[in-house]
Amino acid sequence: DAGVTQSPTHLIKTRGQQVTLRCSPISGHKSVSWYQQVLGQGPQFIFQYYEKEERGRGNFPDRFSARQFPNYSSELNVNALLLGDSALYLCASSLPPGTGLTGELFFGEGSRLTVL
Amino acid sequence: AQSVAQPEDQVNVAEGNPLTVKCTYSVSGNPYLFxxxxxxxxxxxxLLKYITGDNLVKGSYGFEAEFNKSQTSFHLKKPSALVSDSALYFCAxxxxxxxxxxxxxxxxxxxxVKA
Structure with missing residues (x-):
């Protein structure tokens, strides 16, 4: 079975531009989470989606938005890019709470965004 | 709010020696630790998780972790380190x-992990 896939793997943008990152979860996983990992730091929670609804949001500005599609894939959008948005953006899928499982995260390889 | 702390930025061990990577937690209620x-x-x-049950949890690649409620710790351990264990480890x-x-x-x- 395929793991979590993310695209693109690398991209370079300039300040003020907009970016869309994509994620396909593991088959059967209905929950998708997004994390930002700045170099030298731990991943920071951005969003969690389950059944196409936002179930959690981290401390990020409104420039960050996301959505989940009927096939459970997800997109993360960042508008008006700033230099500080340069980071590795990680998508993770999991089985949601209530399934009787503990919901450990399965991560993709990430999308490395560089903002110039 | 839940939080974890990893007090060491870096741990150096020789291959074949035991390793410990430290983690302390602060939670309300029962902790779900990873x-x-x-x-x-x-x-x-x-790698591994603690939900409930035995305080010693075994995981992938020979790693284990010890949950200690009184010390609010969840340290990662391995009896014999390998050079290939060199990586970045996150408690969660x-x-x-x-x-x-x-x-x-x-x-x-x-x-x-040094050879």
């Missing part, structure tokens, strides 16, 4: 919210 590993330019990989805690959840990660500890 360890993940990250190799260079890769995503994170799940599950934070349940209304209708959803998030995983909160520590800052990470870089493990260097």
């Amino acid at each position: 360890w993940y590993v990250q190799y260079p330019n890769r995503g994170l990989q799940f 805690v599950r934070d349940m919210g209304r209708g959803g959840f998030k995983t909160i990660f520590g800052a990470g500890t870089r493990l260097f």
Whole structure:
């Protein structure tokens, strides 16, 4: 079975531009989470989606938005890019709470965004 | 709010020696604790978890972790380190919210295993 896939793997943008990152979860996983990992730091929670609804949001500005599609894939959008948005953006899928499982995260390889 | 702390930025051990990577937690209620590993330019990989039950949890690649409620610690251990264990290790805690959840990660500890 395929793991979590993310695209693109690398991209370079300039300040003020907009970016869309994509994620396909593991088959059967209905929950998708997004994390930002700045170099030298731990991943920071951005969003969690389950059944196409936002179930959690981290401390990020409104420039960050996301959505989940009927096939459970997800997109993360960042508008008006700033230099500080340069980071590795990680998508993770999991089985949601209530399934009787503990919901450990399965991560993709990430999308490395560089903002110039 | 739930949180974890990893007091060491870096841990150095010789190959064949035991290793410990430290983690302390602060939670309300029962803790759901995890360890993940990250190799260079890769995503994170799940190693092990503590939900309930035995305080010694066994995971992937020969790693184990000891849950200590009185010391609010969840240290990662391995009896004999390998050079290939060199990576970035993250302790994490599950934070349940209304209708959803998030995983909160520590800052990470870089493990260097010298041959």
